[in-house]
Amino acid sequence: MVKLQDILAARERIRGAIRPTPCEASDYFTERTGCSAIWFKMENLQHTGAFKERGALNKLLTLSAEEKARGVIAASAGNHAQGLAYHARKLGVKATIVMPERTPLIKVTRTRDEYGAHVVLQGANFDEAYAEALRIQKEQNLVFVHPFNDAQVIAGQGTIGLELLEQTPFMDMVVVPIGGGGLISGIACALKETNPRIQVVGVQTQALGSMKASLQAGHVVELPAGATIADGIAVRRPGELTFSMVRKYVDDVVTVDDEEISNAILVMLEQEKSVVEGAGAVGIAALINNHIPAANDKKVVVLLGGGNIDMNVISRIIERGLVKAGRLVRLEVRMPDRPGMLAGLTSQIAEQRANIVEIHHNRAFSKASLGEVMVEVTLETTGRPHIQELIDALSRQGWQVAEET
Template sequence: MVTLQDILAARERLRATIRPTPCPQSDFFTEKTECAAVYFKMENLQRTGAFKERGALNKLLKLTEEERRRGVIAASAGNHAQGVAYNALRLGIKATIVMPERTPLIKVSRTRDEYQARVVLKGSNFDEAYAEALRIQKEEGLVFVHPFNDPDVIAGQGTIGLELLEQCPDLEVVLVPIGGGGLISGVACALKEKKPDIRVVGVQTSTIASMKASIEAGKLMDLTAAGTTIADGIAVKRVGELTFPMVRRYVDEVVAVDEEEIAAAILTLLEQEKSVVEGAGAVGLAALLSGDVPMAKGRRTAIILSGGNIDMNVISRIIERGLVKTGRLVQLEVRLPDRPGMLAKLTTQVADLRANVVEIHHERAFSKAGLGEAMVEVTLETTGPAHIDELMQSLNNLGWQVARK
């Protein structure tokens, strides 16, 4: 099991390369939640966009000269890949990375093009990519750098816990994402050994909450994902043999959040903190906002934003869904008399009520409207639910049938 001394040694090893990331207090979330204070540990600001480079670098720095000559291989959904590739490039070590075929393009391109690693795309998830990496490792004699089930990797991630206590010595609760368990194992060890009364909460996606299931069963469990997840960085079928006992020893609670909660947390971070955070990095805030962490009430709470490598297309979809959910984007179906000037009258009425037309579709032949009528679908930008109610009432007052889609 990794010890505090291992983490302290890793801290000295990484000190010259890994700069401490900021941990500011958020005024907005301190006011919005019932916490005494909310802090964000911004690991999304690392050079590779995630905390993973801490553990990867610690592992690489401990390789022998013979191991460096052989080269390294890793399996990763993206962030560990970049951490290994970037630091291997700096140290002059050849790196091969096996990634799932559905890994976000931004992570693949950076690993291959910017950090010059050999990238192999294989499988639909981490576990299938991991199996392929083991096959290549055996065939080519490479050194395997595991993303979480490695004591040197765990110790490197644990340096975040040391920084947290230096930056916010009065912390009482820390929320940490969990995939395979490498991050929370190291962080929780550092926190609990330095400050035993601090509370550590792990957060997973409910799509595949393998650590939560293992803790509840008292043994390692293999899970099958219940669907796709925007928290792809923590979508792990089976947690580590090394991380599981550490989580049982040091972590107070493990909770799971759903996809809608994660998406809402990403959007809120973007709007309120001006921070781009990926799904796996936003689960801690999702848990806090959903009320899944009652122990944080009235306490000084830190949330680790573990990464910011999110595909721009995903951000676009999250923003649109968030706007719909909050009533700032709405689609109305309006049944109009099919006469000249009616469409112009509709858009004028919308403009008079200070809504903005995003898209409009005018249908006669294929709609359910009667003869002499036309169906218009209009997508509008509004200021919220009250504005939508005002729009619908105004259009109804003109004698038009209006429905929200």
Template sequence: MVTLEDIQAARERLRSAIRPTPCPQSDYYTERTECAAVFFKLENLQRTGAFKERGALNKLLTLTEDERRRGVIAASAGNHAQGVAYHARRLGVSATIVMPERTPLIKVSRTRDDYGARVVLKGTNYDEAYAEALRIQKAEDRVFIHPFNDAHVIAGQGTIGLELLEQCPDLEVVLVPIGGGGLISGIACALKETRPDIRVVGVQAETIASMKASVEAGERVLLAAAGTTIADGIAVKRVGDLTFPMVQKYVDEVVAVDEEEIAAAILTLLEQEKSVVEGAGAVGLAALLSGDVPAARGRRTAIILSGGNIDMNVISRIIERGLVKAGRLVQLEVRLPDRPGMLAKLTTQVADLRANVVEIHHERAFSKAGLGEAMVEVTLETTGPAQIEELERALHRLGWQVARK
């Protein structure tokens, strides 16, 4: 089992290459939650966009000269891949990374094009990519760098815990994302061995909560199927045999959040904190906002924002869904008389009420409207639910049928 001394030694190794990330207090969330204070540990600001390079570099720095000559290989959904690739290039070590075929393009291109690793795309999930990596490792005699189930990797991630203790000396609760358990194992060890009173809470995506299921069962559980999640960086069907006992020893609680809660956390971080955070990195805030961590009430709470490598297409979809949920984007279906000037009357009414038309579709032949009527689908930007209701009342007063889609 990894010790506090291992983590302290890792910090000394990493000191010249890994800069401590900021941990500012968030005025917005401190004011809008029941916490005494909310702090964000901004691991999304690392050179490769995630905490993973801490563990990857610590492992690389412990390799023998013979192991460096043979080169390394890793399997990763993206962030571990970039951490290994970037620091392997810095150290002159050949790196091969096996990634699932559906890995976001931004992670693939950065690993291959920006950081110089050979990338192999194989399988639909991490487990299939992992199996291919083991095959290549055996065929090419490379050194395997596991993303979470490795003592040096765990110790490297644990350096975050040491930084937290210095940056927030009065810390009481820490929320940490969990995939395979490497991050939370290292952080929890550093915190609990120094300040046992700090409560450590792990957070997983509900669709693939392998650590939560394992903790509840008292043994490692292999999930039958990996559900799809926007938190792809923590989509692991079975946690590590090194990380699981550390979670059992040091972690107080493991909770799970759903996809809507994760998406809402990504959006609010973008809007309120001006921070780009991927799904896996935002689950801690999602848990706090959903009320799943009552232990944080009235306490000084830190949240690990563990990565910022999110696909731009995913951000676009999340923003749109968030706007719909907030009532700032709405689609109305309006049934009106099929006479000249009616469409102009509709758009004039919308303009008079200060809404903005994003898209409009006018249908006769294929709609449910009767003869002499037309169905218009109009997508509008609004200021919120109150303005939508005002629009609906105005259109009803004209005698038109209105329904939200």
């Protein structure tokens, strides 16, 4: 079991190499939740974009000279890989990272080319990559650095809790993402051993709520594989060490679904101008969807664990969010197939002050009758009322209009 003294020692060990991250108040989210105040602990601003640096560096600094000479190995598809590779390079320690074959190219190249690790692509998922890492570790006599079920890694992550005690000593609650449990174990230990009044709530994705399921069962359980946008916390089985610490220190664990996470990413980007990955956004997703009733009227800190999100994913999230908000719409307009009708349609759209993003004039592949044409048009609008005004205006021309959903 990790103790407060271990976390205090970790803080001194990594001091100067890890930047203390800001803890910023949010007026926008305070006004839109039942909390009396909300702060964001912005671990997405670390050099490698996530909190994982803390635990990785603390582990590296506790290795003996002989262990450093042997080199380290880890299995990871993202943040742990980058944090370990970055600090291993700075310390002159050889690092090998086993990543699943489908790991996004940007993460592979950053870990290998920018941070200098030897990258092995193996397996269709994390579990297969993990098995390969253990095989290589035994074969080459390397030091395995576990992403969460390691006392020194947990102690390193716990330094966030010490920073919070200095930055927001008046907080009532801290909301923390949970994957394998290393982050929340360290933070909860630091907070509870210093000020037991502070509540600690963990948030998992519904797709893989392995810690919540383990707490309910009373022992560590392994869940079937699942897909989620919060890939950084997509852990099928929590650690034995982290499970015992969560059971001792954490007040509650809740879950959020992918739709809630996606919306939280979008709102953070739009309102806070902050890029947060799926795993880093689960805390705010839980609050804005009222999954933590105990947070009402409380001063709450939300941990933003990381910001390493693929740009293609952000693009899809933005588009889906615009559709959901009624700011992007696709209409099907059935009209007579006569010269000038398409020009009439675009003129009507212009009069309603909507902007055409895309237009498709379909004769052959549509349900329209002979002598008719189906026009699909994607529009930028100002919201749901504007969409209804558009539909009404086009319908008054005698055209059949339907919104695609």
